[in-house]
Amino acid sequence: MTKKKKNPVWAFFASVKLALFLLFVLAGTSIIGTVVPQNEPAQFYVQQYGASTAAFMQRLGVPDMYNSWWFLGLLALFCLNLIVCSLERIPQAWRLVTRDNLATPVDRLRKMGIRKEVLLKHPLAEAEKEVASHLASHGWKTGRRAVDGGTLLFAQKGAWTRFGVYIVHTSILVILLGAIIGSPTVARKILRSPNFAFKGSVMIPESREADYVWAFQTHEKINLGFTIRCDYFTIEYYANGMPKTYLSKVTILEDGKPVILKDGKTTHYLKVNKPLTYKGVTFYQASYQPYPDFIVTLKNETTGATRTSIIPAGKQINWPDIGASFGIINRETLGEVVRRVKIWFTDNKDKPSRFWIETGREAIIERPSGNFSLMTKQLYATGLQVTKDPGVWFVYVGCGMMLLGLLVAFFMSHRKVWAFLHEEKEGETVVLLAGSANKNKLGFEKRFASLVGSLQR
Amino acid sequence: MNSSQLFGITTLAYLLSSAFYLALFVFKNRKLGSVASLLAIAGVLVQTVALGLRWYESYQIGIGHAPLTNMYESLVFFAWCTTLFYLFMEFRFKARVVGAFVMPFAFVAMAYASFAKGINQEISPLIPALQSNWLIAHVITCFIGYGAFAAAGGLGLMYLLKKRANNRNLSAETLTGSLPELRVIDDLIYKTIVFGFMWLSAGIITGAVWANEAWGTYWSWDPKETWSIITWFVYASTLHARFTRGWSGTRIAWLAIIGFIAVFFTYFGVNFLLSGLHSYGAS
Ligand code: HEM
Numbered sequence: 001m002t003k004k005k006k007n008p009v010w011a012f013f014a015s016v017k018l019a020l021f022l023l024f025v026l027a028g029t030s031i032i033g034t035v036v037p038q039n040e041p042a043q044f045y046v047q048q049y050g051a052s053t054a055a056f057m058q059r060l061g062v063p064d065m066y067n068s069w070w071f072l073g074l075l076a077l078f079c080l081n082l083i084v085c086s087l088e089r090i091p092q093a094w095r096l097v098t099r100d101n102l103a104t105p106v107d108r109l110r111k112m113g114i115r116k117e118v119l120l121k122h123p124l125a126e127a128e129k130e131v132a133s134h135l136a137s138h139g140w141k142t143g144r145r146a147v148d149g150g151t152l153l154f155a156q157k158g159a160w161t162r163f164g165v166y167i168v169h170t171s172i173l174v175i176l177l178g179a180i181i182g183s184p185t186v187a188r189k190i191l192r193s194p195n196f197a198f199k200g201s202v203m204i205p206e207s208r209e210a211d212y213v214w215a216f217q218t219h220e221k222i223n224l225g226f227t228i229r230c231d232y233f234t235i236e237y238y239a240n241g242m243p244k245t246y247l248s249k250v251t252i253l254e255d256g257k258p259v260i261l262k263d264g265k266t267t268h269y270l271k272v273n274k275p276l277t278y279k280g281v282t283f284y285q286a287s288y289q290p291y292p293d294f295i296v297t298l299k300n301e302t303t304g305a306t307r308t309s310i311i312p313a314g315k316q317i318n319w320p321d322i323g324a325s326f327g328i329i330n331r332e333t334l335g336e337v338v339r340r341v342k343i344w345f346t347d348n349k350d351k352p353s354r355f356w357i358e359t360g361r362e363a364i365i366e367r368p369s370g371n372f373s374l375m376t377k378q379l380y381a382t383g384l385q386v387t388k389d390p391g392v393w394f395v396y397v398g399c400g401m402m403l404l405g406l407l408v409a410f411f412m413s414h415r416k417v418w419a420f421l422h423e424e425k426e427g428e429t430v431v432l433l434a435g436s437a438n439k440n441k442l443g444f445e446k447r448f449a450s451l452v453g454s455l456q457r
Numbered sequence: 458m459n460s461s462q463l464f465g466i467t468t469l470a471y472l473l474s475s476a477f478y479l480a481l482f483v484f485k486n487r488k489l490g491s492v493a494s495l496l497a498i499a500g501v502l503v504q505t506v507a508l509g510l511r512w513y514e515s516y517q518i519g520i521g522h523a524p525l526t527n528m529y530e531s532l533v534f535f536a537w538c539t540t541l542f543y544l545f546m547e548f549r550f551k552a553r554v555v556g557a558f559v560m561p562f563a564f565v566a567m568a569y570a571s572f573a574k575g576i577n578q579e580i581s582p583l584i585p586a587l588q589s590n591w592l593i594a595h596v597i598t599c600f601i602g603y604g605a606f607a608a609a610g611g612l613g614l615m616y617l618l619k620k621r622a623n624n625r626n627l628s629a630e631t632l633t634g635s636l637p638e639l640r641v642i643d644d645l646i647y648k649t650i651v652f653g654f655m656w657l658s659a660g661i662i663t664g665a666v667w668a669n670e671a672w673g674t675y676w677s678w679d680p681k682e683t684w685s686i687i688t689w690f691v692y693a694s695t696l697h698a699r700f701t702r703g704w705s706g707t708r709i710a711w712l713a714i715i716g717f718i719a720v721f722f723t724y725f726g727v728n729f730l731l732s733g734l735h736s737y738g739a740s
């Protein structure tokens with residue numbers, strides 16, 4: 001231990017000065033990436049800052065500065081600092097917690113800032129019992145030891161709170177560990193297993209499926225090992241036209257068969273803020289793409305024959321099995337989203353009908369040969385962001401630890417109470433009470449005063 | 458009565474309260490201080506009702522959500538948190554003049570929310586990304602922290618003023634005579650920062666959880682996130698400077714002010730000067 005302390009390298013990494021310096025430098029350099037737009041194509045920087053400045057920036061990794069060698073280096077240094085500094089101090093904290101406080105010399109008690117003398121008109125043994133039970137009734141469980149000329153009682157609370165700081169410091173390491181475990185770059189370059197952790201996306205048209213995603217940075221194809229099908233996609237709007245919900249209905253398939261998930265269902269509604277996780281892979285509703293095609297369901301109410309298919313607009317479709325021909329001859333759109341379509345429809349008896357229907361609604365068509373029910377829906381692809389982050393639980397646990405540790409470190413303290421009793425005269429015992437707290441001394445002083453006050457009465 | 462009228466009354470109450478606190482600071486008449494406190498309390502009560510009413514109104518027009526979802530609502534909430542935090546401090550630590558340095562923040566936030574161009578006061582429906590309980594937790598935790606940091610910044614300013622006057626031996630008779638002792642201000646700054654730091658940490662964490670629920674990335678170094686971590690670093694170093702290197706007084710007062718500048722930039726600067734995911738400024 002003492003040898004280590006003399007090692008200048010160790011001392012350097014154990015110093016809080018370095019920590020302060022690193023915190024300031026991290027805060028300062030982080031600003032760069034909020035001023036210089038990040039992850040733009042190289043051309044962008046040349047246009048914005050000129051060729052030579054842009055080249056300089058590229059060399060320093062400014063366009064992706066939070067992943068640059070020097071920023072990651074600073075973070076690594078910060079971690080090392082944190083580890084060494086804590087290793088240096090935890091043994092000290094341990095000694096403080098496990099110290100034999102009954103060995104405290106009585107002279108020390110007489111010099112403590114928080115102390116008080118009380119006279120009890122009992123012999124020592126009785127007084128000792130009274131003081132001990134009084135302290136116990138306030139939650140101070142005392143130990144005792146006979147010392148020179150009397151008895152020493154001692155009790156403490158919250159000794160473990162000395163470790164609060166280290167819970168906070170450890171939590172930072174746990175969070176960063178989680179970030180490393182969940183990093184796609186680490187998975188690809190170090191573990192050589194892009195499937196271990198990735199972020200990507202995939203567009204799936206309704207009624208189609210995908211068993212892969214495209215990784216964000218590398219644009220590589222990553223196989224999921226299972227299949228996801230988009231059954232349905234829709235957008236709901238508020239009255240003022242703002243989008244209210246983006247909703248995908250999806251099914252997970254293994255070997256072509258729908259999988260029953262934890263909630264006992266096979267189909268799932270994906271919404272923004274309501275992702276779906278399967279085998280550690282999480283799917284997020286991220287975007288969508290409307291197509292010029294339509295999904296049409298047509299039913300002959302007389303024969304019961306039904307057919308569903310994807311058809312393009314502006315083309316005559318003949319479905320003899322249903323007994324009808326039809327086509328979409330016009331569209332009314334809002335942006336890229338089709339609200340209404342005009343249908344041309346015939347059952348080859350009488351003149352064809354032409355009419356507007358809303359997409360997504362069923363329409364009943366009365367024809368000479370009987371009724372038909374028709375539903376059209378614009379074809380969409382749902383855009384899913386797909387993430388596999390095995391480190392996220394470390395991050396969450398770290399975050400919880402941090403909040404817990406901060407609470408302990410800031411708002412709880414290690415408090416100690418001593419009582420030294422000695423018989424001055426036959427049947428009269430002088431009790432010297434003393435206390436200390438490592439934080440919130442004012443609050444402790446008040447507690448101590450009321451503890452002593454109630455003993456006197 | 459609708460909520461915007463009540464917010465108007467709140468703004469007025471905060472203005473008058475700030476004026477009376479300043480008057481207390483200048484004239485040292487205790488009655489002025491009582492009026493100032495009463496105005497602040499009345500203001501915060503009216504504002505509480507107004508917040509509840511705005512929430513209720515949002516349900517009436519069929520888009521029900523907590524009033525915490527755009528720039529206007531966040532400013533109003535900031536003013537509420539700051540005033541509540543300040544009043545708590547006043548009662549707990551009996552340091553009334555501090556109001557002269559804190560209540561103006563609450564007033565300015567309300568006034569800015571009400572009168573600045575480009576701040577939409579309407580209750581608008583939530584886009585899908587904002588429909589999350591984590592958002593509510595995120596905004597509440599962040600703004601309690603911001604309220605505390607505003608108070609810490611005000612206290613820092615107060616410390617520096619008092620210190621200057623003391624250095625010129627002016628304190629007893631002049632302006633700063635009514636301020637608490639330096640030692641007391643220093644202790645208050647520290648306690649306030651500790652409190653704020655807890656909540657800022659919680660705010661960053663709830664924000665990360667929300668981002669992960671909505672986009673599958675808990676941290677993406679977008680400018681707002683980055684500035685919040687910069688702010689966090691500043692306060693972390695302030696706290697370490699204090700309890701490991703024994704910094705106190707002027708240096709901590711300056712750091713409290715620098716910290717609040719960082720908070721201010723996280724909250725405003727990022728919206729108006731930089732671009733990113735957080736769309737508050739745009740509405
Ligand atoms: C941003 C990251 C950090 C956070 C959030 C943090 C948080 C804390 C907290 C909450 C305390 C307890 C304060 C108290 O006693 O009331 C503390 C104490 C301390 N921290 Fe940190 N810390 C960080 C980084 C570091 C680093 C990198 C070092 C490395 C040297 C360090 C060294 C210390 C020391 C020496 C103490 C005092 C421990 C004691 O009381 O014995 N901290 N820190």
